[in-house]
Amino acid sequence: MGRKLLLEKAHVEGIRFFDAYRREGGYAAVEKALKMTPADIVEEVKKSGLRGRGGAGFPAGMKWSFIAKPEGVPRYLVCNADESEPGTFKDRYLMEFIPHLLIEGLIVSSFALGSNTTFIYIRGEYAWIVDILEQAIAEAHQQGFLGKNILGTGFDLDIHVQRGAGAYICGEETALIESLEGKRGNPRIKPPFPAIKGLWGCPTVVNNVETLAAVVPIMNLGGEEYAKIGVGRSTGTKLISACGNINKPGVYEIDMTISVEEFIYSDEYCGGIANGKKLKACIPGGSSVPILPANLLLKTAKGETRYMNYESLSDGGFATGSMMGSGGFIVLDEDQCIVKHTLTLARFYRHESCGQCSPCREGTGWMEKILNKIESGKGSISDIDLLWDIQRKIEGNTICPLGDAAAWPVAAAIRHFRDEFEWHVNNPELCLQQNYGLAHYADFREVVA
Amino acid sequence: MSKFSDDKMKEVEAIIARYPEGKQKSALIPLLHLAQQEFGGWLSAETMDYVASILSIEPIEVYEVATFYSMYNLQPVGQYVFEVCHTGPCMLKGSDNIIKYIKDKLNIGVGETTSDGLFTLKTVECLGACGYAPMMQLGKHYREHLSEEKVDQIIAECRTKN
Numbered sequence A: 001m002g003r004k005l006l007l008e009k010a011h012v013e014g015i016r017f018f019d020a021y022r023r024e025g026g027y028a029a030v031e032k033a034l035k036m037t038p039a040d041i042v043e044e045v046k047k048s049g050l051r052g053r054g055g056a057g058f059p060a061g062m063k064w065s066f067i068a069k070p071e072g073v074p075r076y077l078v079c080n081a082d083e084s085e086p087g088t089f090k091d092r093y094l095m096e097f098i099p100h101l102l103i104e105g106l107i108v109s110s111f112a113l114g115s116n117t118t119f120i121y122i123r124g125e126y127a128w129i130v131d132i133l134e135q136a137i138a139e140a141h142q143q144g145f146l147g148k149n150i151l152g153t154g155f156d157l158d159i160h161v162q163r164g165a166g167a168y169i170c171g172e173e174t175a176l177i178e179s180l181e182g183k184r185g186n187p188r189i190k191p192p193f194p195a196i197k198g199l200w201g202c203p204t205v206v207n208n209v210e211t212l213a214a215v216v217p218i219m220n221l222g223g224e225e226y227a228k229i230g231v232g233r234s235t236g237t238k239l240i241s242a243c244g245n246i247n248k249p250g251v252y253e254i255d256m257t258i259s260v261e262e263f264i265y266s267d268e269y270c271g272g273i274a275n276g277k278k279l280k281a282c283i284p285g286g287s288s289v290p291i292l293p294a295n296l297l298l299k300t301a302k303g304e305t306r307y308m309n310y311e312s313l314s315d316g317g318f319a320t321g322s323m324m325g326s327g328g329f330i331v332l333d334e335d336q337c338i339v340k341h342t343l344t345l346a347r348f349y350r351h352e353s354c355g356q357c358s359p360c361r362e363g364t365g366w367m368e369k370i371l372n373k374i375e376s377g378k379g380s381i382s383d384i385d386l387l388w389d390i391q392r393k394i395e396g397n398t399i400c401p402l403g404d405a406a407a408w409p410v411a412a413a414i415r416h417f418r419d420e421f422e423w424h425v426n427n428p429e430l431c432l433q434q435n436y437g438l439a440h441y442a443d444f445r446e447v448v449a
Numbered sequence B: 001m002s003k004f005s006d007d008k009m010k011e012v013e014a015i016i017a018r019y020p021e022g023k024q025k026s027a028l029i030p031l032l033h034l035a036q037q038e039f040g041g042w043l044s045a046e047t048m049d050y051v052a053s054i055l056s057i058e059p060i061e062v063y064e065v066a067t068f069y070s071m072y073n074l075q076p077v078g079q080y081v082f083e084v085c086h087t088g089p090c091m092l093k094g095s096d097n098i099i100k101y102i103k104d105k106l107n108i109g110v111g112e113t114t115s116d117g118l119f120t121l122k123t124v125e126c127l128g129a130c131g132y133a134p135m136m137q138l139g140k141h142y143r144e145h146l147s148e149e150k151v152d153q154i155i156a157e158c159r160t161k162n
C-alpha cells in the first residue's frame, strides 16, 4: 500500500469542515510556515523536488523563485482549477472531499510568494464545488487563518473563487489570466511570462490545485523528507484519475514507484479491464498525450517494465513513449475503435481552439473532418497521409500549446495504429458494423517513424 | 426591462469589491452567470447591455465574452437543459447510446427544445466526470453513471417538479 499525503484523510467523517480537518492535524503547515521567512519556504519547496501537477511538470520551487518583486506592486497567486483536459478529474476530487487542504496550501503558498489576494479560477461547470470552497474559506476566516493579520503575524490574505464559463483554453495560464480580467480566453504571447507581467500587469504565479495542496505535506515533512518519497525526479505522490474500460474508475493517489501493470490490474487501483476484456491501448496522462498500444504501455521499447512516473512514462520519447501529463489515465479495451476515439478528441480540440492562430483554428477543423470521413467509411489512404501532414504543420507553429495538444493524439494514433486506419479505408462497409479488434497489438511491432 | 433585485445587487457589489479599483471588468464572467440565472436561463442583447452598464464598459466588451464561453446561452432554452458529455472517455462508456435514447424519448435533436418548452438537449465536451461516465450536467449538478432507466427517472423527476 503506497503512502498517501493528500487523500489519506479525505474520507474521515466531516473532513470537509474545519473542525474535523483541524482535529486531524490541519493548518499545522500554516502555523509552521508563518514562522519562517518566505525565502525559506521557497527553499523547502525547491528541495522537495515538487513538479507542477497541471501537466507540464515544471519544478514548482523554481517557478516561485522567478516571480518579480518590484517595489510597491502587488503580486498574485492564482490557483488553476480549470481542470478540463479529457480524462482528468483529480482536482475536483480533492476540492470536493478535502477542500481545506487546498485552502491551507494556498495560505502557505501566498505567504511564500507575497500574495495578499489569491484567486481560485475554477471551471464554470464545477458550480457546486464553488459552494464547498467558499464554505471552507469562510470557516478559515472565522478561525483567523484568513483575513487581516493572520495568527498575529501581520500577514493579510483574502482568497476568492472565480468561476469560468466553459472553455478548456482557460486552463492555459495566460488565457486564464485574460479570463480573470473579464475577457475572452485568448492566450498571450510569451514573453513576458506571468511571473513578470501577469494578472492586471502584476507579477503572478499560476499553479495547479494538486501542486498547491502538495505544499502542505512538504511543509509538514520538510522538503528533504518529501523528496525521499517516489523515485528520481518524480518525488512525492501523484493523483491519477483513471477512467475508460476498467473495473474501478476513480481517483487514486499513487507513490510513483508502482508499475503501469500494477496500476491497471491490481485491486488496489483500477482492478483490471472491465467485463473480462483485454487491454488494447491507453492514454496515460490526459487526452493531449500520445496513446500507447498495450505492449508499449506495459513495457518500454527496450523491454523494461514501465512505471507510473514522469521519466518512465516518457521513456522512448514520442516514438515509443508518452507522458505523465495531467494524470488522466484513459483505458481502452479490445472492443474500442481507435479511429472513433481519436475523432472525439479531434472534435474536442476543434471546439476548444480559441481561433487566434490559423494552423490551430483551421488545422483542428480539417483533422476532425478527415477523421469523420475515415470513421464513416468514406476515407482514402491519402487521407491518412494528409492527416499526418496536417498535424505536423500545427505542431510548434502556434501561440500556445493547445495546437500541439491537438496534434499529438492524432499523430500517436496514426503512428501506432495505422493498420486500423487503413482497415477502415479498405473495409468501408464492415467498419460501420464492427471494430478492428485486438489481434494486431499483442506483440511489439516496428514503429512507424 | 428586468433588473437585478436589491438582494442580487448586493451580491453584484460584493463580487466587484473582490478586484482592485478600476478592475471591475473582472466581474464580467461572474455577473453574466448571475444574469443568466436571474433572467430566464439565457442572455438577451438587452441583458448584456444591462450588465455592461453596471460595469461601465462597452456593450461590445460583453458580447465578445458572452460569445466565447460555452456556458452562456445566447438563445432561449428549455427549463431543463440536458448537457450530455460525448468526449472520448464518455464515448467509451456509451454516451452515444444515452444521447440517442434521450433524442428518441423526447423526440428532439441535439440543440433542440421540446415543444412544451420543458427540455433542451445539448452535447458538451468533457466535464471532468470521466470516471463516472456516461454523464450529463443538469443545472448546477452532475448526473453520473447514466443508464436508460436513470434517464427515465430524471425526466420523470423534472416533469413532477414542474
Ligand SMILES: Cc1cc2nc3c(=O)[nH]c(=O)nc-3n(C[C@H](O)[C@H](O)[C@H](O)COP(=O)(O)O)c2cc1C
Pocket (backbone or CB within 6 Å): A051, A052, A053, A054, A055, A056, A057, A058, A060, A063, A080, A081, A082, A083, A084, A085, A168, A169, A170, A171, A172, A173, A174, A206, A207, A208, A209, A211, A212, A400, A401, A402, A405
Ligand atoms: C490548453 C491548455 C490547457 C491547460 N489546462 C490546464 C488545467 O486545466 N489545469 C492546470 O492546472 N493546468 C492547465 N494547463 C497548464 C497551465 O498552463 C499551467 O502550466 C499550469 O497551471 C501551471 O501549474 P503547475 O506548474 O502547478 O502545473 C493547461 C495548458 C494548456 C496549454
Ligand code: SF4
Pocket (backbone or CB within 6 Å): A169, A186, A187, A352, A353, A354, A355, A356, A357, A358, A360, A361, A398, A399, A400, A401, A402, A403
Ligand atoms: S494554439 Fe490554438 S488555442 Fe492556442 S492561441 Fe493559437 S488558436 Fe488559440
Ligand code: FES
Pocket (backbone or CB within 6 Å): A086, A087, A088, B085, B086, B087, B088, B089, B090, B091, B125, B126, B127, B128, B129, B130, B133, B135
Ligand atoms: S469525457 Fe465526459 S466527463 Fe470527461
